[in-house]
Amino acid sequence: MIMRLTVWSGPMTALTKRAPSFFNPVRLAGWSAVGLILLTPLAAMQFTSEVAWDAQDFVFAAVLLIGAGLLLELVLWKARTPLARLMLAAAVILAVLLIWAEAAVGIF
Numbered sequence: 001m002i003m004r005l006t007v008w009s010g011p012m013t014a015l016t017k018r019a020p021s022f023f024n025p026v027r028l029a030g031w032s033a034v035g036l037i038l039l040t041p042l043a044a045m046q047f048t049s050e051v052a053w054d055a056q057d058f059v060f061a062a063v064l065l066i067g068a069g070l071l072l073e074l075v076l077w078k079a080r081t082p083l084a085r086l087m088l089a090a091a092v093i094l095a096v097l098l099i100w101a102e103a104a105v106g107i108f
Contacts, residue, residue: 030072034065060103068096 038061044051075088101107 027073031069034069037065038062061100064096064099064103068092 038058041051041053041057041061045053071092072089075092076085079085079088098107
């Protein structure tokens with residue numbers, strides 16, 4: 001005979017339980033975009049000599065993009081209102097674009 005023990009946890013349990021946030025499609029798309037951005041120069045180097053990245057360039061891009069991704073994760077986790085999330089996320093993305101442009105061509 002098998003006994004089952006069920007614990008009643010209240011009526012709100014079904015409403016408050018969520019799937020693990022790792023499987024959030026937006027989050028997965030963001031980290032996939034980071035990977036694709038890092039793979040793009042590697043693929044381009046196979047077809048043209050105009051893209052000439054070395055290991056240092058890939059490390060710089062990886063640190064920049066992964067750092068920005070982690071910062072976005074923190075911003076989206078800590079900011080409460082949608083407007084605050086939008087503004088902080090835009091600031092992070094703008095900072096990444098400025099750093100990338102400066103590293104690529106030296107705009108400043």
